[in-house]
Amino acid sequence: MQSSRKKSGKILAYIAIILSSLIMLVPFAKAILNSLKTYAEYTAVPPTWFPKDFQWSNYAEVLKLGDFGTQTMNSFIVAILSVVGTLLSCSLVGYAFARLRFPFKNILFMFVLGTMMIPPVVIIIPHFIIFNSLNMLDTLTPLWVIEWLAQPFGIFLMRQAFLSIPADYEESAKMEGANPLRIYWRIYMPLSLPSLATLSIFTFMTKWNEILAPSIYLSSSEKFTLPIGILGLKGQWVGNEQLMVAAALMSLLPILIVFLFAEKYFVQNHTASGIK
Numbered sequence: 318m319q320s321s322r323k324k325s326g327k328i329l330a331y332i333a334i335i336l337s338s339l340i341m342l343v344p345f346a347k348a349i350l351n352s353l354k355t356y357a358e359y360t361a362v363p364p365t366w367f368p369k370d371f372q373w374s375n376y377a378e379v380l381k382l383g384d385f386g387t388q389t390m391n392s393f394i395v396a397i398l399s400v401v402g403t404l405l406s407c408s409l410v411g412y413a414f415a416r417l418r419f420p421f422k423n424i425l426f427m428f429v430l431g432t433m434m435i436p437p438v439v440i441i442i443p444h445f446i447i448f449n450s451l452n453m454l455d456t457l458t459p460l461w462v463i464e465w466l467a468q469p470f471g472i473f474l475m476r477q478a479f480l481s482i483p484a485d486y487e488e489s490a491k492m493e494g495a496n497p498l499r500i501y502w503r504i505y506m507p508l509s510l511p512s513l514a515t516l517s518i519f520t521f522m523t524k525w526n527e528i529l530a531p532s533i534y535l536s537s538s539e540k541f542t543l544p545i546g547i548l549g550l551k552g553q554w555v556g557n558e559q560l561m562v563a564a565a566l567m568s569l570l571p572i573l574i575v576f577l578f579a580e581k582y583f584v585q586n587h588t589a590s591g592i593k
Contacts, residue, residue, distance in 0.1 A: 402465030411475025
């Protein structure tokens with residue numbers, strides 16, 4: 318009786334997963350089909366799902382409308398530097414909160430968590446004033462340098478990852494004469510690859526798709542990141558809105574590639590969290 322209930326539960330769970338996956342995939346599939354339509358088909362009423370002739374040339378037309386090569390490179394620079402800075406700074410601070418002893422540690426950690434409730438829009442003006450005084454406006458530096466100062470979500474994630482590692486490893490390393498920095502780099506970092514991969518995906522995705530900060534700090538077209546470059550060509554999309562859909566889909570490719578490379582560690586992290 319229990320086995321039949323378990324089978325029924327599994328079947329219902331699989332059905333729910335399949336239906337939810339289809340619901341999430343339908344808008345994505347619709348966007349792909351829209352990017353392959355002509356303007357007449359894209360604006361047809363009632364709308365049609367499939368184009369009569371797939372306009373693969375839409376993607377080539379997108380590349381002719383703007384400097385997407387430079388903008389893509391700018392986005393890569395910002396995203397990669399942000400990921401490197403986030404991993405180093407957040408792991409160091411997270412390790413300190415997880416394994417080191419110092420006065421007011423718990424109180425300071427509560428302050429760090431409290432900053433997560435501050436909306437990013439609130440600190441845009443203070444950041445603008447600081448970067449202006451440092452002559453960093455209209456450069457890519459303001460878009461990634463903040464990530465090198467340790468962000469609260471990353472600190473929390475890495476602290477939890479380090480706390481889940483048995484302290485026996487640390488004690489053994491101390492008996493061998495290893496200092497805290499060596500223990501952090503040689504023991505805790507390799508054992509926290511799933512959490513590092515998760516933080517990398519979130520950071521890369523956030524910085525790649527960021528619109529608010531680049532639109533405030535950048536003014537030269539050659540410094541634009543890809544999302545700003547796509548929005549900056551809005552006037553050229555008139556009568557060719559299907560090309561904007563194609564451009565948006567093209568901008569998603571790096572995120573998908575990064576996720577595919579880090580998927581194993583990402584899934585491993587959530588599986589381990591469920592076991593705990």
